[in-house]
Amino acid sequence: xxxxxxxxxxxxxxxxxxxxxxYVGGELNSQVKDWDxxxxxTVRWALLYPDAYEVGLPNQGLMILYEVINERSDALAERSYxxxxxxxxxxxxxxxxxFTVDGHRPVGAFDLLGVSFATELGYTNLLTALDLxxxxxxxxxxxxxxxxxxxxxxxxxxxxPVADFLDAVVLGDGEQAVLDxxxxxxxxxxxxxxxxxxxxxxxxxxxxxVYVPRFYDVDYLPDGRIKRVTPNRLGxxxxxxxxxxxxxxxxxxxxxxxxxxxxxxxxxxSVEIFRGCTRGCRFCQAGMVSRPVRERSRQxxxxxxxxxxxxxxxxxxxxxxxxxxxHSGIEKLTHELADRYRGTNVGLSxxxxxxxxxxVDLAAELSRNGRRSGLTFAPxxxxxxxxxxINKQVTEEDLLRxxxxxxxxxxxxxxxxxxxxxxxxxxxxxxxxxDLAKRVVATGREASGQRDIxxxxxxxxxxxxxxxxxxxxxxxxxxxxxxxxxxLREAIRSDRRYARAITVRYGDGRPSxxxxxxxxxxxxxxxxxxxxxxxxxxxxxWREHFSFDRWAACAEAALAxxxxxxxxxxxxxxxxxxxxxxxxxxxxLDREWLWEDWQxxxxxxxxxxxxxxxxxxxxxxxxxxxxxxLAGC
Amino acid sequence: MLTMARVPEGPPPAxxxxxxxxxxxxxxxxxFTSHRxxxxxxxxxxxxxxxxVALSAGFTPRPRISYANAVPTGAASEAEYVELALSRCCExxxxxxxxxxxxxxxxxVLDAVVSRSGALADxxxxxxxxxELPGVGHAEATAAxxxxxxxxxxxxxxxxxxxxxxxxxxxxxxxxxVVGPAVPGPDPVAGGVAEGEDPPCAILAxxxxxxxPAVRPDDVLAALRVVADLAPPSPPRMTRLAxxxxxxxxxxxxxxxxxxxxxxDT
Numbered sequence: 048x049x050x051x052x053x054x055x056x057x058x059x060x061x062x063x064x065x066x067x068x069x070y071v072g073g074e075l076n077s078q079v080k081d082w083d084x085x086x087x088x089t090v091r092w093a094l095l096y097p098d099a100y101e102v103g104l105p106n107q108g109l110m111i112l113y114e115v116i117n118e119r120s121d122a123l124a125e126r127s128y129x130x131x132x133x134x135x136x137x138x139x140x141x142x143x144x145x146f147t148v149d150g151h152r153p154v155g156a157f158d159l160l161g162v163s164f165a166t167e168l169g170y171t172n173l174l175t176a177l178d179l180x181x182x183x184x185x186x187x188x189x190x191x192x193x194x195x196x197x198x199x200x201x202x203x204x205x206x207x208p209v210a211d212f213l214d215a216v217v218l219g220d221g222e223q224a225v226l227d228x229x230x231x232x233x234x235x236x237x238x239x240x241x242x243x244x245x246x247x248x249x250x251x252x253x254x255x256x257v258y259v260p261r262f263y264d265v266d267y268l269p270d271g272r273i274k275r276v277t278p279n280r281l282g283x284x285x286x287x288x289x290x291x292x293x294x295x296x297x298x299x300x301x302x303x304x305x306x307x308x309x310x311x312x313x314x315x316x317s318v319e320i321f322r323g324c325t326r327g328c329r330f331c332q333a334g335m336v337s338r339p340v341r342e343r344s345r346q347x348x349x350x351x352x353x354x355x356x357x358x359x360x361x362x363x364x365x366x367x368x369x370x371x372x373x374h375s376g377i378e379k380l381t382h383e384l385a386d387r388y389r390g391t392n393v394g395l396s397x398x399x400x401x402x403x404x405x406x407v408d409l410a411a412e413l414s415r416n417g418r419r420s421g422l423t424f425a426p427x428x429x430x431x432x433x434x435x436x437i438n439k440q441v442t443e444e445d446l447l448r449x450x451x452x453x454x455x456x457x458x459x460x461x462x463x464x465x466x467x468x469x470x471x472x473x474x475x476x477x478x479x480x481x482d483l484a485k486r487v488v489a490t491g492r493e494a495s496g497q498r499d500i501x502x503x504x505x506x507x508x509x510x511x512x513x514x515x516x517x518x519x520x521x522x523x524x525x526x527x528x529x530x531x532x533x534x535l536r537e538a539i540r541s542d543r544r545y546a547r548a549i550t551v552r553y554g555d556g557r558p559s560x561x562x563x564x565x566x567x568x569x570x571x572x573x574x575x576x577x578x579x580x581x582x583x584x585x586x587x588x589w590r591e592h593f594s595f596d597r598w599a600a601c602a603e604a605a606l607a608x609x610x611x612x613x614x615x616x617x618x619x620x621x622x623x624x625x626x627x628x629x630x631x632x633x634x635x636l637d638r639e640w641l642w643e644d645w646q647x648x649x650x651x652x653x654x655x656x657x658x659x660x661x662x663x664x665x666x667x668x669x670x671x672x673x674x675x676x677l678a679g680c
Numbered sequence: 681m682l683t684m685a686r687v688p689e690g691p692p693p694a695x696x697x698x699x700x701x702x703x704x705x706x707x708x709x710x711x712f713t714s715h716r717x718x719x720x721x722x723x724x725x726x727x728x729x730x731x732x733v734a735l736s737a738g739f740t741p742r743p744r745i746s747y748a749n750a751v752p753t754g755a756a757s758e759a760e761y762v763e764l765a766l767s768r769c770c771e772x773x774x775x776x777x778x779x780x781x782x783x784x785x786x787x788x789v790l791d792a793v794v795s796r797s798g799a800l801a802d803x804x805x806x807x808x809x810x811x812e813l814p815g816v817g818h819a820e821a822t823a824a825x826x827x828x829x830x831x832x833x834x835x836x837x838x839x840x841x842x843x844x845x846x847x848x849x850x851x852x853x854x855x856x857x858v859v860g861p862a863v864p865g866p867d868p869v870a871g872g873v874a875e876g877e878d879p880p881c882a883i884l885a886x887x888x889x890x891x892x893p894a895v896r897p898d899d900v901l902a903a904l905r906v907v908a909d910l911a912p913p914s915p916p917r918m919t920r921l922a923x924x925x926x927x928x929x930x931x932x933x934x935x936x937x938x939x940x941x942x943x944x945d946t
Contacts, residue, residue, distance in 0.1 A: 058709070062754045062915040067712040073784055075724075306724060308710070308717045308784065360724030360782070392727075392741055 049082040053143060054151040060137045068309045069100035070134065072148035075306035076358060077126075078117055079150045085121035088236045090229045092116050092124040093147055093157040093194065095176055097169035098588060100128040100148075104305060105313040107367070108200060109163050111300040112225050122229050125149035125157075129172040130179070132585055132592075138179060145179035154180040158232060160194040161225065162213075164202035167565035168558075168588035170209050174580040177212065184577065186214045186261060191243050197228065197257075204289075204336050205513040205629040208565050208572035210260035214244075215251055217258075218632060219289030219336070220322070222298050224256065249280065258287040258632060265570055265628075271610035273569060273626040286633045289336070291673045295322060296347045303358045315363035315396070318351045319343070320380070324369035325658045325675070328427070329438045329648050330466065332512035334369055336634045338667040340658055342678040345380045352384065356393065363394040372401040372409055373658065375677045381412045402426055402441040407452045422453050425464035429480035435651040436471050438644075443483065447490045454491035460501045461487065467531055468509040468523030468556070470648065477531040480504060481538035485545045504539075505552045506532060508559035512566050514634040516644035518627060521620040522563045525556035532556070557595040561587070563617040564602065569628035572616070574605035635673075637666025693735040694767035696744065699795035700775050701937055702764065706757045710786030715750035718787070722762065725782035731775055732768040748801045749923065752896055757920040758790070759807075761936065763800050793940040803936040804890060806854060808922040809897045811884040815913035821858045821882035824908035828900075829856060836902040838893075845893065849903040852895035855887040855931030887931040 061067035072079075083089055094113055096103030103109065109126065116124035125147035130138065138144075144153040154160060154176065162173060177184055182193050189196075197215045198206055206216045217224045228251065235247050242249075251257040262283045266274040278285060292298060304316050321342040324334035343351075352364050366380075374380065377397075384395055395413040402424045410422055426441055428434040434441060453461060465480050484504050491500035508528045511517045532553050539549050564572060578601035579587075586592040602613045621627065623642055630638070640663070644654060654663050658675065668674045706713065713721070723743050726733050735741035744765035751757040764775065776792035783789065813821060828834065834850040860883040888895050897918045904910040924936035 054709070059914055061712055066714075067754065068714065068717055071709040071712050073709060073786065075784060308713050308721055310716060310720070314720070357728065360726075360728035362723075362727060392735060392743075 050150075050152045050156040052151040053146050053153060056141065056143055057146065057151060060134065060141065060143070063137060064133045065131065066101075066309060069128070070130070070148060071308075072151065074104070074308065075360075076303040077149055077305055079125070080117065080123040082123075082150075082152070084123055088121065088233055090122040090159070090232045090236070091157045092122065092159045092161055092225070092229075093127055093152075093154045094124055094161045094163070095127045095154070095173075096163050097129050097172035097176060098165075099131065099586070100307075101309060101311045103128045104307045104309070105311050105317075106163065106165065107301070107317055107319065108165075108221060110305055112161065112163075112221050113305075114301050114303065115222055115298075116225055116229065119226070119229065121233055125152060127154050127176065129169075129176060129586070135175060135179065135585075143179075144181055145176050155182055155193065157194045158236075159228070160196045162196065162198045162200075164198055164200040164206075166588055167202045167208070167562055168593075169202070170565060170576050171580045171584045171587055173209065173212060174577065175585060185211055187211075189214070189244065191240075195232075195244070195247065199224070201333060201336065202566075204332070204632065204634060205566065205568075206258070206260065206632075207265075207570050207628040208568040208576060210570050211573040213260060214248060215257050215259050216287075217256070217290060218287065218634065220292035221290070222292055222300065224290045227254070227256065249282070252280070252283045255284045255288055256290060259283070260570075263631065269610070271615060273628060275626060276628075276631045286631050288633045288671065289635060291339075291635070291671050292322070293341065293673060294676070295319075295341050295343045299343075299347055299351050302351075302354065304355055304361075306359045306361070313365075314361075315365050316352075316355045316359050316361040317365045317367045318348055318355065319367045320348050320371055320374050320377075321368045321678075324373075325656050326370055326373070327438050327644075327654045327656060327663075329436075329516040329644060330427070330469065330509060330512070331369075332515050335515045335636060337369070338635065338665065339673055339675045341676040342374055342376075344678045345376050345383065348380060349383060349387070353387075362392050363396065365396050365398060367398065370401060371397045372406045375658075375679055377409065381409050385412050398423075402446050403449055407449055407456060410453075411456050421460065421462060422458050423462040423464065424449065426483065427464065427466050428469060428476065429465060429478070429483055430476045432651060433469055433472055433476040433479075435653055436648050437466075437469055438648070438653050440653055443486070446483070447486060450487050450490050451494040454494040454500065459491075459495070459497075459499060460503070461491070462503045462505060463487065465504065465506050466509045467506050467535075467553070468528040468559070470511075470517060470520040472523070472531075474531055474534055477535050478538055480506070481535050481542075484539065484549050485542065488545050488548045501548055501550070503550045503552060506535075507553070508556045510559050510563045510566055513627070513629045514636055514641075516641050516648055518567070518641065519621040519623070519625075519645055522560070522617045524614075524618050525560050528556035528559070554590070555595075558587075558590075558593055560613070560617055561593075561595065561598045564598075564613055567628070568616055571606065571609055571611065575602045578605045633670070635665075635667035635671045637664065637670065640665050693737055693741060696734045696765040696767065698766045698769045700764045700766060700770065700772050701793050701795050701800055701940060702762050702776060702779070702789055703791040703937065704760050704762070704783075705788045705790055706751060706760060706786070707788060708756070708786045710784065711756040712754060713787075714753040715747070718750070718760075719745075719747065721783060721787060722779075725779050725787075726764070729778035729782040731764065731778055732766050732770065734765045734767040746800070749804055749807075749890065749894075751920050752898070752918075754915075755897065755918040755920065759920050759923045761800060761804065761923065763795060791937060793937045796940045798939065800936065803925050803939070804923045806887055806889045806924070806926045806931075806933050807920050808933045809884075809886040809888070810859075810919045810921055811886060811897050811901070812917040813882045813884065813912045814915075814917070815880065816882045816910065817880035818858060818860075818882050820880075820910065821884065824904045824910040825856055825858055825884065827908040828904055829853075831907050834903040834906055836899050836906060838896075838899060838902075840893070847893050847895075847899075849895050849899040852889045852891045853886070853900065854889055854926065855885070856900070857885055859883050859885045887926075887933060889926065 199217045252259040323337045323340040427439045733743040746763040772792040780789035836849045922933040
């Protein structure tokens with residue numbers, strides 16, 4: 048039976064909320080399929096991005112899944128985003144359920160609810176969405192009437208803190224994975240849904256590609272560490288593999304990117320030019336879990352740019368990846384694209400963290416058109432010593448040479464990214480950021496012959512992440528981070544030659560401690576998340592909503608009966624024998640290689656990039672049967 | 681060595697050879713778009729449709745589109761106007777058709793003329809609005825309108841970019857009357873209308889003269905609240921039906937594109 052739209056009931060509430068356009072749908076290239084498009088056996092996905100629409104809509108992952116599912120004749124997908132507290136309040140008052148923005152159908156009516164976690168700070172928003180949808184928060188309380196809640200995205204590489212709220216989790220690339228799950232659900236429905244929800248979850252778990260948390264028991268040692276994680280059902284694997292898409296050229300999505308009416312965080316089209324990264328920056332979870340490198344060919348990238356522009360009317364295209372200047376055919380690609388769009392109003396940009404003159408040349412090539420995007424470099428660490436620890440292989444001379452090229456080339460403002468709170472870091476390492484920033488400005492003044500040179504120093508607090516060499520590291524306490532950043536700020540402010548040329552941006556260190564708790568937490572942390580949500584916690588990624596005091600108080604209360612606390616999860620260093628909460632989730636990286644890389648970090652020994660130099664045996668290619676795929680120049 | 685001039689390379693943007701004036705509607709759920717949302721949607725539609733809109737000079741060239749009197753977020757309109765500066769001459773009807781198919785449903789191009797004379801903005805002297813007040817009876821509305829029209833000045837407040845601002849909402853009103861109890865839609869908030877009942881929904885017709893600061897229909901509703909305590913129980917629905925020159929003292933609003941059309945005909 049078709050499920051009715053709730054839009055008629057939503058509409059009278061919209062004049063009462065901020066930015067109502069985010070709830071009305073109707074984006075260019077969106078679609079609403081018939082609820083029974085393939086009869087009874089139709090597989091229906093609601094895709095939830097647990098953050099505000101303006102952040103969620105441009106998300107490439109969700110856009111790709113939406114398109115690949117909707118291309119099937121036997122399935123449909125609709126999107127849903129976190130509603131803001133003003134609308135949440137009205138929806139509760141008027142009994143309106145969590146809805147999709149496409150058909151405005153209740154999320155609870157779908158077969159599957161796919162949730163994309165780009166960051167851990169969306170966990171409380173998941174609970175709001177489930178609750179508004181009328182779906183029991185705890186997976187074990189759900190029945191045949193409720194959707195299967197499946198999570199994915201980078202934060203899902205350690206889903207343990209939200210394991211109690213999820214029915215299933217997929218690690219890694221989602222394109223093929225959602226199609227496989229759709230096949231499996233379709234077959235199960237065609238058979239008349241034998242064995243109900245449990246049977247479906249067993250079938251998913253037995254594929255070895257889908258993690259079903261309830262089929263694993265976690266035991267703890269008296270001191271609070273995990274004793275073991277064991278499957279509690281026959282046929283459920285000890286470890287669950289991540290998915291790796293091969294041959295990106297065969298998956299040129301999104302073909303028809305969604306174009307919102309509402310203003311969003313990115314007002315441009317994106318084309319992913321490769322996936323994965325082998326630079327080996329030890330802090331970077333994205334780089335580690337997305338190995339190996341798989342490049343798109345120049346021809347397919349060019350076609351995606353052309354067709355995407357025609358389908359959207361955007362005038363800016365971002366060539367995305369984790370380090371876009373590293374594409375093996377990047378020079379030719381940028382040259383061809385710059386030629387193709389010469390004389391048009393199309394702007395091209397190339398986000399890259401590469402700190403060398405090559406990056407500046409590429410940026411100059413892309414701005415031939417007149418449009419000049421900002422230049423950002425990410426040395427990540429202030430001293431050469433700390434850069435060896437994190438394996439960010441750039442020398443001060445490299446950086447200054449690059450800066451001189453950029454300022455000579457006409458740029459007047461650069462942005463520099465750093466982290467604070469890195470393993471082994473001292474006050475001295477952070478103060479070197481001030482020296483570096485001053486030398487950057489001095490170099491710029493000399494190279495350009497002008498004084499109006501500006502540099503923005505942007506600093507983030509480091510959070511150790513699962514599946515990285517730093518997964519064992521102690522996170523720096525927020526007092527330490529805040530004190531070091533105060534020293535840095537003072538070192539810049541007190542130097543009158545440079546104080547006005549350098550802007551320092553950094554946030555409060557305390558949200559990072561909560562991010563640390565959620566990143567490396569285990570199943571006991573779910574109590575903290577639930578307590579925070581029940582106390583009103585929403586939109587924790589937003590400064591105006593986040594409350595550290597609430598998280599600290601809820602952590603203390605919820606973990607009162609356990610031998611663990613907030614510090615135990617964050618500022619404690621782990622040793623090699625400790626069972627980590629995500630050890631049964633296989634990102635492809637060899638645990639011994641990660642440990643060795645952690646020891647190399649402490650010894651300040653770098654590891655090279657296997658895209659250009661011999662393999663360092665991280666385990667991914669061998670373990671997953673995949674390999675690096677270079678497009679070539 | 682890499683060098684980059686501080687002006688863009690290449691020839692200056694093509695000159696403007698023609699201006700096309702469009703009337704478009706903002707309907708249904710699209711009424712929740714803001715003016716900025718519409719600007720972005722229109723600029724993208726121009727590019728998708730291949731309409732040769734001229735670009736401004738500089739490092740960040742913008743399409744040369746002039747907007748007049750945007751309708752507030754949440755209000756619908758049958759009479760919004762823009763003027764496109766073109767770098768190549770086009771049939772006005774082609775521009776209208778191409779843009780209409782490139783715009784999302786709900787942003788609908790209704791009319792287009794080639795500009796012949798004068799500034800469009802100067803012709804938009806007044807607006808005709810239809811205001812539906814679900815939950816407000818005909819008699820109640822008529823009484824409140826009577827009180828407001830009998831008052832010489834009514835100060836209302838509105839939040840603007842520069843904070844709360846107080847101004848007179850009465851003097852800009854050219855015409856205000858209750859035109860119908862009408863057939864109300866079901867009230868979704870109350871969960872639908874019971875059979876056989878006739879819940880009230882007064883409908884106002886309002887003509888306001890464009891002034892500074894602009895008096896919007898919600899300002900007129902605020903004025904009704906101030907003078908007669910009229911407080912609609914659910915959000916009013918507002919639609920701009922026309923914009924253009926004020927023709928006579930009775931407050932009729934004429935088509936602002938007629939002059940351009942007449943010049944063509946002669």
